[in-house]
Amino acid sequence: MATEGHLSRTSLERVIVTLRITVIGTGYLGATHAACMAELGFDVLGVDIDERKIEQLAAGQLPFHEPGLPELLKKHTASGKLRFTTSFEEAGAWGDVHFIGVGTPQKPGGYGADIRYVDAAALSLAQHITKDALIVGKSTVPVGTARRLACLVQEKHTGPGTIRFAWNPEFLREGFAVKNTISPDRLVIGIEDRDLDAEAILREVYASQLAAETPMIFTDYETAELVKVAANAFLATKISFINAFSEVTEFVGGDIRTLADAIGHDARIGRRFLNAGVGFGGGCLPKDIRALQARVSELGLDRTMRFLTEVDEINLRRRDRVVALTEEILGRLNGATVGILGVAFKPDSDDVRDSPALDVAARLFNAGANVNVYDPQGNANAAKRFPRLNYVDSVPAAVRDAHVVILLTEWQEFKNLHPEDLNGLVANKIIIDGRNVLNVQEWEDADWTIAALGRKFEPSREAIGLNAPV
Structure with missing residues (x-):
C-alpha cells in the first residue's frame, strides 16, 4: 500500500501502469476529472450517453470554458491517454476504477436534488463490470445516497469480479478546476467499514497528491456526502x-468594503x-x-437548516x-438603454446557471429597457x-448610448x-457597481454618478442630469 507523503518513483510508475480509470459523465466535473487523471499519467476513458458531446471531446474540443483545461484535453486525446465512448459495456470491461461525475440538478418544481442520473450511471456500471473494480462517486448527492447505491450495485451486479464502493466528493471552483x-x-473519501482494499486503491489513484502532502480523510459514506454540502452551505451563508x-450600510450610510476588511482581519472570520x-x-x-434543506426535511429535521x-x-x-436601484436612478425603466457588463455567474467561467447577472438583465428587459450585454465568455x-x-x-458596444452601465460579473x-x-460612448455618465x-x-x-x-x-x-429622453 502507498503511504502518505512517501511514494517512490518506482511505485508511482507501477500505479500508472496498473490502474485504468473511467469517468462516467463528461460535463464540467467529469471532463475536468478525466483530463486531470490523464495528466497524472493514467489511461482514462470518459463515458457519456450524449453522442455529440463525446464526439467533441474525442476531437479535443471542450464544450465549455475553463482555463487550462482545453490544453490538457488536446494534449491527452492526441497522446491516447484519454479516450471517450458512449459504451458502458466497454467501460465495464476495461476500467479498474470508475468515477461517477454526472449532474444532480435541482428537481423541477421542488428543492430536492434530482439524482436519477447518478442512479442510472451506477446501475449501468453494475450491469457491465466484468472484473474486480472500484466505483467512486464524485457527484454532490443527498446524504444517504451512497449507502443506498452501494447496496443496489451489489444487488444488480451479476458478472464476475468484486465491486467495491466509495464516495469522494469534489470541491472544484469554476475557473480553478484544473488546479x-x-x-x-x-x-x-467515504468507504464502508474501513474497507482497506478500497482505501489502498484510492491511495494509489491519488499518489501524486499524497506525495505533495495533501490531507486525505477517510470516513463513512454519510460524512463524506455531508462534507460537500456543509462547505457550500457555509460559503453561501458567509x-x-x-x-x-x-x-x-446602504440604508444608514457607510462602506461595506471597509466593514468587510475590518472584520476579515479577525482570524476566526477571515476576509475570503x-x-x-x-x-x-x-x-x-x-x-x-x-x-x-429538502433532505433534512425528509429526515424530520425541518428546523435544523431553516436558516x-x-x-x-x-x-x-x-x-x-x-x-x-436602476429604476430609482433613471426614474423609469421603460425605454431606457442599459449596458450590462457580465452575465456569467462568476469570472473565468461561461456558466450562467442561476446567474444573478443574467437574472438582473432579464428583469430589466421585461420592465421595458433596451439591454445590451457583453460577457467575455458567457454570451x-x-x-x-x-x-x-x-x-x-x-x-464599447455594450455601453454605447447607455443611460446607465451596470457591472455584474467581476471579470x-x-x-x-x-x-x-467610457466617456463619449454613454448617454449618461452613470454606473452601478454590482460587485464592488x-x-x-x-x-x-x-x-x-456611481x-x-x-x-x-x-x-x-x-446631479445626474439625464440628457436623453428616458
Whole structure:
C-alpha cells in the first residue's frame, strides 16, 4: 500500500501502469476529472450517453470554458491517454476504477436534488463490470445516497469480479478546476467499514497528491456526502451574511468594503467570501443549499437548516436591489438603454446557471429597457437561456448610448475599466457597481454618478442630469 507523503518513483510508475480509470459523465466535473487523471499519467476513458458531446471531446474540443483545461484535453486525446465512448459495456470491461461525475440538478418544481442520473450511471456500471473494480462517486448527492447505491450495485451486479464502493466528493471552483483537481486542498473519501482494499486503491489513484502532502480523510459514506454540502452551505451563508450587512450600510450610510476588511482581519472570520454585491449563483451553491434543506426535511429535521431559507432569500434580494436601484436612478425603466457588463455567474467561467447577472438583465428587459450585454465568455450560453437580450462583443458596444452601465460579473477586463474608457460612448455618465470592484472616488472625480452596492446612495435628478429622453 502507498503511504502518505512517501511514494517512490518506482511505485508511482507501477500505479500508472496498473490502474485504468473511467469517468462516467463528461460535463464540467467529469471532463475536468478525466483530463486531470490523464495528466497524472493514467489511461482514462470518459463515458457519456450524449453522442455529440463525446464526439467533441474525442476531437479535443471542450464544450465549455475553463482555463487550462482545453490544453490538457488536446494534449491527452492526441497522446491516447484519454479516450471517450458512449459504451458502458466497454467501460465495464476495461476500467479498474470508475468515477461517477454526472449532474444532480435541482428537481423541477421542488428543492430536492434530482439524482436519477447518478442512479442510472451506477446501475449501468453494475450491469457491465466484468472484473474486480472500484466505483467512486464524485457527484454532490443527498446524504444517504451512497449507502443506498452501494447496496443496489451489489444487488444488480451479476458478472464476475468484486465491486467495491466509495464516495469522494469534489470541491472544484469554476475557473480553478484544473488546479483544484491536481493540487486539491483536501481529499475526502467515504468507504464502508474501513474497507482497506478500497482505501489502498484510492491511495494509489491519488499518489501524486499524497506525495505533495495533501490531507486525505477517510470516513463513512454519510460524512463524506455531508462534507460537500456543509462547505457550500457555509460559503453561501458567509456571502449572504455580508450582503445582509450591505443592506444596512446602504440604508444608514457607510462602506461595506471597509466593514468587510475590518472584520476579515479577525482570524476566526477571515476576509475570503466577504464580498458584498449582487450575490451568488451558478450550478452548485443555490441548488446545494436548497437540496440540503429538502433532505433534512425528509429526515424530520425541518428546523435544523431553516436558516438556509433566509440565506437564499438574502441572496435573491440583492438582485431585486439592483433592479430597484436602476429604476430609482433613471426614474423609469421603460425605454431606457442599459449596458450590462457580465452575465456569467462568476469570472473565468461561461456558466450562467442561476446567474444573478443574467437574472438582473432579464428583469430589466421585461420592465421595458433596451439591454445590451457583453460577457467575455458567457454570451452564447446566456443567449440560449434568454435570447431576447442584445448580445454584443465588446465593452464599447455594450455601453454605447447607455443611460446607465451596470457591472455584474467581476471579470478582470471590467475591474480594469477607468472613466475615460467610457466617456463619449454613454448617454449618461452613470454606473452601478454590482460587485464592488471599482474605485468609487476615481469615478466620482471624473464626474460620473456611481452607485456601489453596500454604500448609501441618494439619486439626485439634478446631479445626474439625464440628457436623453428616458
